[in-house]
Amino acid sequence: MTVRRFVASPYALVVAVAIVVAVLPLVLPSGLYLRVATLVFINALAVLGLNLLMGFAGQVSLGHAAFFALGAYAVAVGPTHLAIPSWAALIGGVALSGLTAFVVGRPILRLKGYYLAVATLGMGLLTALVIGNEVAWTGGPNGMPVPRLVILEWRVSGSQTWYWVAGISLTLGAWVAVNLIDSPTGRAFRAIHDSETAARVLGIDIARYKLIAFVISAMYAALAGAYVALFDGFVTPDTSSFLRSIEFVVMAVLGGLGSILGSVVGAAILVILPQLLTVFHEYEHIVLGLIMIVFMIFLPAGIVPSLAAAARRRAT
Amino acid sequence: MSVLSVDDLGIAFGGLTALDGISFAVPPGDIFAVIGPNGAGKTTLFNVVSGLYRPRRGRVTLDGEDVTGLPPHQLARRGLSRTFQNLQVFFRMSAVENVMVGRHLHERRNVLAHVFTLPSVLRQNRATRRRAEELLALVGLKEAADKPAAALPYGALKRLEIARALATEPKILLLDEPAAGCNPVETQDVDAVIRKIAASGVAVVLVEHDMRLVMQISRRIHVLDQGRTLCEGDAAAVRADPAVIAAYLGVKAGQEAGRARG
Numbered sequence: 001m002t003v004r005r006f007v008a009s010p011y012a013l014v015v016a017v018a019i020v021v022a023v024l025p026l027v028l029p030s031g032l033y034l035r036v037a038t039l040v041f042i043n044a045l046a047v048l049g050l051n052l053l054m055g056f057a058g059q060v061s062l063g064h065a066a067f068f069a070l071g072a073y074a075v076a077v078g079p080t081h082l083a084i085p086s087w088a089a090l091i092g093g094v095a096l097s098g099l100t101a102f103v104v105g106r107p108i109l110r111l112k113g114y115y116l117a118v119a120t121l122g123m124g125l126l127t128a129l130v131i132g133n134e135v136a137w138t139g140g141p142n143g144m145p146v147p148r149l150v151i152l153e154w155r156v157s158g159s160q161t162w163y164w165v166a167g168i169s170l171t172l173g174a175w176v177a178v179n180l181i182d183s184p185t186g187r188a189f190r191a192i193h194d195s196e197t198a199a200r201v202l203g204i205d206i207a208r209y210k211l212i213a214f215v216i217s218a219m220y221a222a223l224a225g226a227y228v229a230l231f232d233g234f235v236t237p238d239t240s241s242f243l244r245s246i247e248f249v250v251m252a253v254l255g256g257l258g259s260i261l262g263s264v265v266g267a268a269i270l271v272i273l274p275q276l277l278t279v280f281h282e283y284e285h286i287v288l289g290l291i292m293i294v295f296m297i298f299l300p301a302g303i304v305p306s307l308a309a310a311a312r313r314r315a316t
Numbered sequence: 317m318s319v320l321s322v323d324d325l326g327i328a329f330g331g332l333t334a335l336d337g338i339s340f341a342v343p344p345g346d347i348f349a350v351i352g353p354n355g356a357g358k359t360t361l362f363n364v365v366s367g368l369y370r371p372r373r374g375r376v377t378l379d380g381e382d383v384t385g386l387p388p389h390q391l392a393r394r395g396l397s398r399t400f401q402n403l404q405v406f407f408r409m410s411a412v413e414n415v416m417v418g419r420h421l422h423e424r425r426n427v428l429a430h431v432f433t434l435p436s437v438l439r440q441n442r443a444t445r446r447r448a449e450e451l452l453a454l455v456g457l458k459e460a461a462d463k464p465a466a467a468l469p470y471g472a473l474k475r476l477e478i479a480r481a482l483a484t485e486p487k488i489l490l491l492d493e494p495a496a497g498c499n500p501v502e503t504q505d506v507d508a509v510i511r512k513i514a515a516s517g518v519a520v521v522l523v524e525h526d527m528r529l530v531m532q533i534s535r536r537i538h539v540l541d542q543g544r545t546l547c548e549g550d551a552a553a554v555r556a557d558p559a560v561i562a563a564y565l566g567v568k569a570g571q572e573a574g575r576a577r578g
Contacts, residue, residue, distance in 0.1 A: 176431050180430055182433075184424075184440075186430070190406065195404040198405070198406065200367075201392060201397065201398055202417055202481075203421040204389055
């Protein structure tokens with residue numbers, strides 16, 4: 001009885017993610033696969049945050065690469081130009097990203113639907129422009145090297161170490177997301193998604209809760225960005241590109257909006273699939289595009305929610 | 317003293333006057349009905365009173381405080397709640413979660429505590445759920461608690477909205493066609509629920525097309541036609557008013573009714 005109740009609870013998902021993280025190194029044959037898994041986890045972290053904003057609070061963002069890049073450049077610029085230790089730059093970058101989201105979100109979250117999409121798009125393009133042009137600080141189009149992360153005496157390096165950092169962070173990120181969803185804050189997010197009018201009448205300050213969702217999702221993206229930069233040891237303006245923002249959205253939608261597990265699945269597919277499709281050489285992108293179209297046609301609610309619904313139908 | 321009063325309320329949409337000089341007052345525990353033909357301005361009136369529309373002129377007073385033009389979430393804080401004619405249900409949530417959202421103002425809203433699910437948050441969640449289940453039982457939806465709202469029939473959703481609005485612990489509750497889509501038995505249930513709510517001291521203002529329900533339970537009835545007040549009084553007075561009969565049955569019938577009496 002209690003076992004069954006646990007399996008039905010959202011915390012089972014967190015445990016599932018933890019188990020995957022723990023077991024994967026035992027079955028993966030080489031370091032290359034470990035690297036790919038690390039990238040999946042880091043991307044999933046960003047998508048998880050975006051899913052809180054889009055899938056739960058129902059607010060779109062086409063500019064989340066801006067926050068991703070903010071985190072990435074914080075760990076590059078902080079230690080290089082400002083002599084900030086990289087662990088402090090990591091925390092600072094996440095905090096700065098949250099603060100930026102707070103300041104930018106106030107005016108633009110009043111917009112709805114397409115208008116919000118265009119405003120967030122503008123925010124992303126603007127960030128990419130600044131990063132590309134501030135050559136003295138960011139290295140411009142060439143990017144810049146990122147010093148190793150050192151926490152006290154511990155040098156965080158090697159694919160083994162980063163695998164565990166990314167895996168444990170993703171598990172914690174999923175735990176926080178699940179916590180939020182089943183709290184008054186999460187209920188406010190979901191209420192806003194379904195009916196802003198009803199949410200307001202019930203006393204929910206919708207401007208405040210949209211802003212909270214935006215800030216939290218920006219902090220997830222910044223943490224992911226910082227990890228990617230530290231993991232690669234190098235950062236380029238690609239982190240802030242429009243394509244990066246779109247990739248996050250596609251991962252969230254493909255995996256399933258409003259699904260924690262969907263965020264991980266969506267990230268996994270979009271990170272792994274291009275690696276597998278290299279056998280198609282120049283047709284790689286065409287095949288990738290076709291696969292995505294087929295997924296959306298047959299699993300319109302996203303992979304995880306659509307499959308879950310199909311499983312429920314079979315069970316009854 | 318009245319818990320809600322409306323003075324000389326007026327609003328227009330692009331030159332079209334939707335409400336013109338509406339005034340009334342509702343004491344605590346009252347059951348007050350607003351009726352009128354289609355397009356009379358009943359829902360517009362609710363939208364102005366609940367803060368969704370800003371009136372062009374006039375005043376809305378809650379508990380003696382001028383609240384004209386305040387946003388809906390601040391009116392909720394001052395004890396005003398409502399349901400909707402065209403359902404505004406949270407369809408992606410379960411029935412009980414819908415009602416739990418209504419407890420928002422009575423919950424501690426510390427986001428950091430929510431992020432880490434402190435034990436106090438779990439305790440609060442349990443208390444919120446318990447209260448929500450009580451309210452579902454009150455409207456006869458106890459069995460539906462964990463069903464997705466999208467799976468409930470129309471009449472049940474109407475009652476779900478009542479439970480959700482009650483969860484805010486309002487002093488004044490606006491019900492927009494609570495019996496719409498209900499069969500006669502369910503309508504009797506709604507009738508009983510409304511009486512119970514009023515008996516607990518909450519003032520109920522309802523818009524309703526089911527005249528039998530309105531005449532049965534309302535202490536006072538306010539009749540609107542084309543954005544203006546036709547008359548206000550108890551059931552007997554309203555039923556006998558020639559202007560009301562004219563508005564409902566057409567001018568000719570009204571004249572005949574007048575002649576028949578004269």
